[in-house]
Amino acid sequence: MSPIISRSRHTRRAALLAATLAVGVGLSACASTGATTSGGTAADGSKVLRIAYQKFPSGDLVVKNQKLLEKALPGWTIEWKAFDSGASINTAFIAKAVDIGAIGSSPVARGLSAPLNIPYSVVYVLDVAGENEALVARKDSGVTTLEGLKGKRIATPFASTSHYSLLAALDHVGLKESDVTLVDLQPQDILAAWQRGDIDATYVWLPVLDKLRESGTQLVSSAEVAEWGKPTLDLGVVSNDLIAKHPEVVEAWRKAEAAGTATILNDPTAAAAAVAAELETTPEDAASQLKQGVFLTPEELTSATWLGSDGAPGGVAASLHDAAGFLAQQKKVPTAPAADVFTKAVYTKGLPGALGQ
Amino acid sequence: MSTTSPARPVAAAEAAVTGLGDRQHDDPAAPGGGRGRRGLLRSPLLRRVTIRVASAGVVVLVWWAVSAWGTPDPTLRPSPALVWRTLVDLSTLQDGGYNGLTWWQHLQISLGRVALGTAIGVAAGLVLGLAMGVITPLRIGLEPLLTFVRNLPPLAYFSLVVIWFGIDETPKIILLAIAALPPVAVVTAGAVLGAPVALVEAGRSIGLGRLAVVRRVVIPSALPEVLTGIRLSVAIAYSSVVAAETINGLPGIGGMVRDAQAYNNTAVVIVGILAIGTSGLVIDSLITTVAARVTPWRGHT
Numbered sequence: 001m002s003p004i005i006s007r008s009r010h011t012r013r014a015a016l017l018a019a020t021l022a023v024g025v026g027l028s029a030c031a032s033t034g035a036t037t038s039g040g041t042a043a044d045g046s047k048v049l050r051i052a053y054q055k056f057p058s059g060d061l062v063v064k065n066q067k068l069l070e071k072a073l074p075g076w077t078i079e080w081k082a083f084d085s086g087a088s089i090n091t092a093f094i095a096k097a098v099d100i101g102a103i104g105s106s107p108v109a110r111g112l113s114a115p116l117n118i119p120y121s122v123v124y125v126l127d128v129a130g131e132n133e134a135l136v137a138r139k140d141s142g143v144t145t146l147e148g149l150k151g152k153r154i155a156t157p158f159a160s161t162s163h164y165s166l167l168a169a170l171d172h173v174g175l176k177e178s179d180v181t182l183v184d185l186q187p188q189d190i191l192a193a194w195q196r197g198d199i200d201a202t203y204v205w206l207p208v209l210d211k212l213r214e215s216g217t218q219l220v221s222s223a224e225v226a227e228w229g230k231p232t233l234d235l236g237v238v239s240n241d242l243i244a245k246h247p248e249v250v251e252a253w254r255k256a257e258a259a260g261t262a263t264i265l266n267d268p269t270a271a272a273a274a275v276a277a278e279l280e281t282t283p284e285d286a287a288s289q290l291k292q293g294v295f296l297t298p299e300e301l302t303s304a305t306w307l308g309s310d311g312a313p314g315g316v317a318a319s320l321h322d323a324a325g326f327l328a329q330q331k332k333v334p335t336a337p338a339a340d341v342f343t344k345a346v347y348t349k350g351l352p353g354a355l356g357q
Numbered sequence: 358m359s360t361t362s363p364a365r366p367v368a369a370a371e372a373a374v375t376g377l378g379d380r381q382h383d384d385p386a387a388p389g390g391g392r393g394r395r396g397l398l399r400s401p402l403l404r405r406v407t408i409r410v411a412s413a414g415v416v417v418l419v420w421w422a423v424s425a426w427g428t429p430d431p432t433l434r435p436s437p438a439l440v441w442r443t444l445v446d447l448s449t450l451q452d453g454g455y456n457g458l459t460w461w462q463h464l465q466i467s468l469g470r471v472a473l474g475t476a477i478g479v480a481a482g483l484v485l486g487l488a489m490g491v492i493t494p495l496r497i498g499l500e501p502l503l504t505f506v507r508n509l510p511p512l513a514y515f516s517l518v519v520i521w522f523g524i525d526e527t528p529k530i531i532l533l534a535i536a537a538l539p540p541v542a543v544v545t546a547g548a549v550l551g552a553p554v555a556l557v558e559a560g561r562s563i564g565l566g567r568l569a570v571v572r573r574v575v576i577p578s579a580l581p582e583v584l585t586g587i588r589l590s591v592a593i594a595y596s597s598v599v600a601a602e603t604i605n606g607l608p609g610i611g612g613m614v615r616d617a618q619a620y621n622n623t624a625v626v627i628v629g630i631l632a633i634g635t636s637g638l639v640i641d642s643l644i645t646t647v648a649a650r651v652t653p654w655r656g657h658t
Contacts, residue, residue, distance in 0.1 A: 095433070184607060
């Protein structure tokens, strides 16, 4: 091998190294500047609103299916992005990739705590978990009570509201996390593991939950866990950036959600049809799923129990604070922030009037 | 390391061109020290080590600069110091490690899975490849199937594996075995097929039977390429470990990364990535070393 060839090899290597470094630096620069901020502009010049939604039955799906938001915000391009967990929505908010999200209270409590400190606020309560999330045991496992779960294998999607409710339920009967074997599975995998007999019990939500009930015994639902002082909610959160720049959009979104929830309460057939289309199921199935959640009227929503009204944030703040404390105790977050962090994170401007009923 | 390297001429040539290296390492602050260092850097091994350490240093420096930019953000841009602290924290069980195990124990569990999965996949791949190389119809029949499987991302078929084999160890081992099998089978078949005709003829002419030709001539001549195939298989199986641990992956280093990601615990994610990457590097260089030892005739026919 001649030195000349070798030299060119060398130069090439140096060039390659330089190129790699350049790409690396370029990428990291993109990471900090490339993320579009709220109110970004679409190709046709309209402004873009990025919404993270999840496929659980709620007014949010009615809003999406009936295009209520598109009608309310004609100057905006609405981008609906599907997520399968609150954890990934938190990640999207951290990356400034979404403006509005439908997310469980447990991920929100974590998001508002250190080290995440996500700059978003709670602007709506989509639903209160009732019978739509529950802990069921396989009939073959012989478990019929919460206490009977000791030493059993329980699956739940980690970092979800179900995970939170499961820990709360175990705690209620004096069982520690180490008394059972917890397995992190997504709902569709829970169904497979259940059918194969790989797990004894699971805390999960609809629609998988309904399929499991056929061959399982329900031990507790989130409605009961709520009575023990550990309620879980599905919340609408909005980035503080959007609230500061476009409060009118937040108001329009809230009105659309209120209309979606009103459809569930007043016109169950239309709501079931819309939700069925989004969940790709039958209207009958969607109707039965909708019946298991608790949906709030505007009066309930703006009462002191839940979101509260302008200047008087309601019970949601205390509930989130309590959830953060529980998560800290379970070592899921380092420490729970002070109560006022959550009070400040509940956005009630213009309520109850702004719901436009 | 350098004694096992088959590429002596390259090292010698590298030593011959010292210009670039010297310019990189000249320290303007200490002009007097240049000569002594120049002498040291003449040693090819030392040069290699220096360049590698320097390149790692540059990466850490860029990382540090990015993390120190503006307000610190442990979620988006955890600093090298934070990752180091996390690594130290997870190295003992004082604070409970991660889910009750140290990062090292998580890695060990994953390495065990990779070892078992790869062993099964490589063994099956060798047998299959040998058979395909010798029996033509088998090769024609199986080649497209192997290429089909080889091009599938493991995550694509993992859901099926889970439905069929559950959520415990079996599906993970099967996934790793499926990932490891095709490369070694394809390479082995090709190497067996490519055994020099002259050598095979020579074997036949001295009265060796078909099996004896395979054993005495074909296998030794194919061995170097087969070892390359094994190296490829191990690399592919290793890079599939995170996929294999997407479902019920805890304990395991891939499961740890995924779980930490669910809690946006970026420092732990990086510790896991460093552990996976570094151990992959060590395993790869081990295989290269072993391959050089076992087939010293490589490159000669």
